[in-house]
Amino acid sequence: RLQNTNKVMTGDARTGRVRTILTECDEAWIDVSNSLKWLDDDRFFTWLSERDGWRHLYLVSRTGREIKLLTPGQFDVISVQSIDEEGGWVYYIASPDNPTQRYLFRSPLDGSGKVEQVGPADQKGTHKYQMSPDSKWAFHTYSSFDTPPIITLVSLPEHKTKKVLAENAELRSELSKLKKKATEFFRIDIGDGVLLDAWCMKPPDFNHKKQYPLFFYVYGEPADQTVLDKWGGEKYLWHLMLAQQGYLVMSVDNRGTPAPRSRAWRKCIYRRIGILASADQAAATRAIIKSRSYVDPAGIGIWGWSGGGSMSLNAIFRYPELYHTAMAVVFISNQRFYDTIYQERYMGLPDDNEDGYKNGSPITFAHQLKGNLLLVHGTGDDNCHYQSCEALVNELIKHNKHFTMMSYPNRTHSIKEGENTKRHLYELLTRYLKENLPPGPRRRRYVH
Structure with missing residues (x-):
């Protein structure tokens, strides 16, 4: 094993x-x-x-x-x-x-x-x-x-x-007609010599003298990078639409992602899935707030899919003072619910790493929720099983935490089956974000 x-x-x-x-x-x-x-x-x-x-x-x-x-x-x-x-x-x-x-x-x-x-x-x-x-x-x-x-x-x-x-x-012709600014790629210094790669999409009429809500797209686990200089398809277009409406959209690759930055970079996350990554994401968020005065520190949102859904949960549960709104799509709330091929590869055996499995699982910190939370899951998900969603729902209810939830009947991990599903999903995400984390710009309320 x-x-x-x-x-x-x-x-x-x-x-x-x-x-x-x-x-x-x-x-x-x-x-x-x-x-x-x-x-x-x-x-x-x-x-x-x-x-x-x-x-x-x-x-x-x-x-x-x-x-x-x-x-x-x-x-x-x-x-x-x-x-x-x-x-x-x-x-x-x-x-x-x-x-x-x-x-x-x-x-x-x-x-x-x-x-x-x-x-x-x-x-x-x-x-x-x-x-x-x-x-x-x-x-x-x-x-x-x-x-x-x-x-x-x-x-x-x-x-x-x-x-x-x-x-x-x-x-290409249709894209050329859209109002947009060139995406910025940069690095964030989170201390101790650690530099994280990131990108930022800004509103077309961006004004550095005003403040904007910051919306993160995350993954953060060993299976994928989000900070890649390549065409992103539907997610790129959705993020661009959000930037057009007044959001700063960013993504950060924490340590442990499969970036070509050495074995040490990739494998420092061993036995610490969900722990080190969420700490890096939080440190990056604080560094961005400190260095970019146009970021509204009271308007930080985060979303992700699969491992990114788990990361979004860990972010808002573990760092409730930092994140205002989270949207978690098809996630794992308890690492013991996931398949052994993946989880034991990166976490070791449960009996030898009880604290790691516990502290890396979002459900452990669900009682700390303060912000807005949207849970989205397909009941037919054969990757991140629906059991994981229901367990988290029960934990949130236990602690009288209020949230919003959308279950897609019989949809799998990709939530694409059935008529109009994709459109419904992205309209749901858009509406929830705009209602709970309104777009900018806004006059500066905070001096960093």
């Missing part, structure tokens, strides 16, 4: 003999996925490891005695895209200088250590690839936070565009 050891073994089909040739251990956890590919007539295989503090690709001999680093440097290999054995290159996604972006790189298979950026350096944002088996062609998808995807066919390694497959021209 502890997911901290991974072994590569070879087996002889004739004799049944099995031999371990590589053992990978970690004090926290080891990710299940790995880019293992046999090379050189099956004498070597590729292996992703964080053994030097960064996620790198290694070449390992069949005996396990030779281990050669292919991607040296203080950066993380995010994913392996293709291996060109004939040409002697491995292609991978990384972003050494900016953890919110994604680019294509390559390194030689001979272990000489040369790292080359293949993708265009002048296209800031996120680059995705579907590469041909010979690594000479790729479908290339490029987007940024405010720019919808463009899909092209490119030749490699020169990365020359051969054909534009999809421009999203109509969507």
Whole structure:
């Protein structure tokens, strides 16, 4: 059940003999996925490891005695895209200088250590690839936070565009008509040398001499980042609409998110899911209030989906003096209700970490609720089971805490089944936010 050891073994089909040739251990956890590919007539295989503090690709001999680093440097290999054995290159996604972006790189298979950026350096944002088996062609998808995807066919390694497959021209045209300010990406210093990545969407007619309510979009767990310089689809459009109506919309990636910022960054959250992350989010909120005088400190809202729903609950329960309104969609209120594959990977075993499971669960602090709370859940959710929602409802009732709740019959974790469901959901969220945390701007009531 502890997911901290991974072994590569070879087996002889004739004799049944099995031999371990590589053992990978970690004090926290080891990710299940790995880019293992046999090379050189099956004498070597590729292996992703964080053994030097960064996620790198290694070449390992069949005996396990030779281990050669292919991607040296203080950066993380995010994913392996293709291996060109004939040409002697491995292609991978990384972003050494900016953890919110994604680019294509390559390194030689001979272990000489040369790292080359293949993708265009002048296209800031996120680059995705579907590469041909010979690594000479790729479908290339490029987007940024405010720019919808463009899909092209490119030749490699020169990365020359051969054909534009999809421009999203109509969507781009419609977006160009909308009133909006460019999204700001920045870093927040929360003390002790910790810098958190963030983005901010401001109202089109933003006036720094006035104050605005601040509305956070969160996730904060090891499964995803929210601070990414890529097209966000429906959530981006909804957040843009809120900014147009007078909200500052922000998102912050706390420690423990899967950002390419080293093993230490990702795994410091081990046994502390819900604890360290919510503390980082609260520290970031305080730092933003202190450094940005146009933020109304009495008007802080937060929302999230799944792990972000749990984070929203932890925020308003654990820090009731800081958060005014929270909207939690399909959440886990008690970590013991969630599946063991996920929860035990990041929290260890319940019997060995009772305090961690208790203090990381929003339900433990539900009695501290002071602000406005909206709970949204699908009764057919097979990921975050509806049981979790009902347990929290009972706890809030027990402590005479008043809240608003919406259950979507038979909807799953995505709350998209049934006629008109998505529209109903986002209109519900919009109405609740505007009624309980009215948009700005407003005259300054507070001096920071």
